[in-house]
Amino acid sequence: MMETFIANYAYAFTLIILCVGLYGMFFKRNLVKKVIGLSIFQAAVIMFFVSLASKMGGTVPVKWEEIPVEMIDGYMNPLPHTLMLTAIVVGVATQGVAFGLLVNIWNRFKTLEEDALNEATLEDSRD
């Protein structure tokens, strides 16, 4: 039991961060906090991919004379890192759009609290 945990502790922590992010997104009533939750959620996935790539005793994937390329345990897997570079860019773009929408919502309703917004939209539909 303990060995499995030590071998996989990175995943366990990623899972915790993932849950924190989900909690922020679905249970916080403020829209900015939802965006914060979103970015925590995405950060957890990025860490999941990076920990996927790491190897005990491996080094950066740049060719080095002392470790021949055939010795694959000597190098970490570079692919997940490059994938995550793209995912980070996607995350930044998502947050940009999210904040853009928030600015718009603020200009129209003068609030970012979920409950106040629900009331405002209910009033709109009564008209």
Added chain:
Amino acid sequence: MFVVSYISVSLLIVLAGVRFKESAQPLATLGAGLAAVLSVVGWIVVQANTEAGLPAIRYGFGGWAPPIGIEFVLDGLSAFFLMVVNGVAAIVLWHSAGNLDKHLDAHPPTFYALASLFLLGLNGMILTGDLFNLYVFLEISSLSSYALIAIGSRQAPLAAFRYLILGTVGGTLYLIGVGFMYAMTGTLNMIDMTTIIPLIAEEPAVLVALLLMIVGIGVKAALFPLYGWLPESYTQTNSISSALIAPIGTKVAAYVMIRVLLFVFGASGLNAVLPLSEVIAYLAGAGILFGSIMAILQKNLKRMLAFSSVSQIGYILMGVALMNPIAFAGALFHVLNHAIMKATLFMISSHLERQEESVDIRDFNDSYRVKYPWTMATFTLAAISMIGLPPLAGFFSKWMLALGTIEADNWVLFGVILSSSLLNAVYFFGILEKVYLRRSGQKKASQASMNEVSWGMRLPALILALALLGFGFFNVPLLDILQTLFPA
């Protein structure tokens, strides 16, 4: 090739828009039209190749051979979806010219640049042969669709924000699923992965990955319990965006479902541990009934159409999950039909929104028949096809789906299809009855004068409605080809 046309067009629009405000719409239409022509050519080439026994067209990027590099794959399925998406998009963008002056508080070049980016993402999702690349294109199309939805009524940014939260969770869950699959197989290439999956199909990690991917794509496709973002987004957004996103946005997510579940995992890989295909089929069945019942309860035409979308996407996913060639062909044919029908119906709701300032169903009466003869004739064609009366195309896709449920010996879902057709009839005949029979209160129908929209808007809607009639009459050759697309 397709994507390049969209990239160049969306960039051109931004650049040209700085100087010529009017050039954006024709350019975007031209780009989509070009893509539509290219995808028809692609379809013909693929058909010729299949007859000659040649494999699908694969194009590796940057000079890397496919299993290592990213590739685009054009086979029968992707060629079909490209044709549907680009064809409908071109006609919707053409139609949008008439709507520009009203109901659009955005700079037209910005709007059309976003629309082109959205279409670029969808085309990329259809063409790509790489799971991570698919995620990137998914986010491109999603991000631009959030922005497109936010342009609209006072509540539109709020609806878009809620969609953004849900959509990003969906996309990210899909990404985690891809991570698990990469850890298990060491590849991201779909064709490469297909060969590895039978060896590891019973591993728990693969099951987790599969579940994460189904939920992730299910959010985008509005699979039954995950449809929450859809009605509000389609109702609050402007009429051009709803006509553009509603017909093709969820269809492409359904395509991803088909590609990942049926082609990458295959029937044996999908059901190795849990009977997931049955779960999806019953969820879709629940979605069909729920969407239809909610649609009957709506008073706003756009919201009614949105709930009807929830129901129709259920047909498509159910046909896919039944796992037999007949239901599969029915689902694909329904993709085509529903894209055309929904585009037509949303165009018509934009006509009414434009001329009457309201899309409240309770206001409909027989003065509409005099005021909008063409619009209402088009509406009637699309609505009848939606209900599924022959000889319109909607009948034949439902017919194939019903045959597919019989083939799968699943009488519950057979009943779902029949009863939901009746429910469809309830809400569409409700409108038709008001338009053609109900007396208007103060004004006599004869006193109302013709108040039709311009031909530039009437014609695209009419062409789509007539296409439904055409596909209805010539359904047999198409259905024959679609049946052969089912992966063996």
